Amino acid sequence: MTEAVLYDAAGPRGRRRILIGSLAGGLLVVLVVGVAVARLAANGVFEAERWRVLTQGDLQRLLGRGLAATLRAALVAMVLAMAVGGLLAVARLSRGRWLAMPAGAWVELFRGLPLLLLILFLFLGLPAVGVTVSTFWALVAGLTLYNSAVIGEIFRAGILSLPKGQTEAAYSIGLRRGQSLRLILIPQAVRRMLPALISQAVTLLKDTSLGFVIAYAELLRTGRNAVEFLGGRYSIPVYVAIAVLYIAVNASLSFLARWLDGRTRRRLGRTVQPSVADEAA
Numbered sequence: 001m002t003e004a005v006l007y008d009a010a011g012p013r014g015r016r017r018i019l020i021g022s023l024a025g026g027l028l029v030v031l032v033v034g035v036a037v038a039r040l041a042a043n044g045v046f047e048a049e050r051w052r053v054l055t056q057g058d059l060q061r062l063l064g065r066g067l068a069a070t071l072r073a074a075l076v077a078m079v080l081a082m083a084v085g086g087l088l089a090v091a092r093l094s095r096g097r098w099l100a101m102p103a104g105a106w107v108e109l110f111r112g113l114p115l116l117l118l119i120l121f122l123f124l125g126l127p128a129v130g131v132t133v134s135t136f137w138a139l140v141a142g143l144t145l146y147n148s149a150v151i152g153e154i155f156r157a158g159i160l161s162l163p164k165g166q167t168e169a170a171y172s173i174g175l176r177r178g179q180s181l182r183l184i185l186i187p188q189a190v191r192r193m194l195p196a197l198i199s200q201a202v203t204l205l206k207d208t209s210l211g212f213v214i215a216y217a218e219l220l221r222t223g224r225n226a227v228e229f230l231g232g233r234y235s236i237p238v239y240v241a242i243a244v245l246y247i248a249v250n251a252s253l254s255f256l257a258r259w260l261d262g263r264t265r266r267r268l269g270r271t272v273q274p275s276v277a278d279e280a281a
Contacts, residue, residue: 066222
């Protein structure tokens with residue numbers, strides 16, 4: 001059977017044009033970066049005295065407290081979003097419309113609202129009706145509402161991606177729908193959903209920076225406070241340090257995902273692949 005051809009292979013002239021275009025684009029990027037570095041150097045950004053501020057114990061402790069606050073909010077929100085998202089996925093897959101329709105409305109509502117609007121509504125709107133919410137819980141609740149809708153769809157897509165034969169096999173041995181989901185489908189779907197879940201966790205972690213607008217003392221807010229105290233000339237070193245911390249945490253999440261995936265493969269073997277009959281169905 002011949003494979004579908006999406007595009008024609010480039011000939012000698014086409015490959016030469018691609019090479020020239022790649023070289024020209026690369027040179028342009030190098031030129032722009034070089035000009036930016038030269039301008040920063042002319043303004044004294046790379047002076048050792050400016051970067052030595054990162055070795056101060058007070059600044060390190062301040063950024064450490066901000067990082068801890070960021071991780072605490074992200075962890076609580078991710079656990080709650082996973083729990084709610086799992087319930088939403090099960091409800092949307094239910095045959096009962098009284099469960100599927102409210103779950104679908106939840107997903108469409110909170111997935112369609114900007115996260116910043118949710119956080120501001122929880123922090124500023126709830127006190128207007130007599131409900132006081134701290135900055136921590138306003139941020140966590142907003143992250144939970146938004147990410148539960150996204151994670152619910154990730155769960156649902158992962159379950160629906162499994163071969164139909166898995167469900168039929170579960171029914172054939174006498175399992176009910178809830179048992180087949182819990183014992184057969186979800187354990188297999190988790191492996192397929194893991195990359196998407198880790199990607200969403202990284203997004204959630206970065207979205208904690210929106211706590212800045214409600215004065216929650218997360219990493220970006222504490223960095224801003226440090227810049228206001230030290231002076232604007234130290235802004236680039238401080239923000240570079242914040243960026244490095246974000247990258248380090250997100251890289252650690254990606255490494256954890258790869259480690260978990262490898263351990264699961266060694267313990268459970270390869271994911272069940274759909275048969276020809278399943279694909280034809």
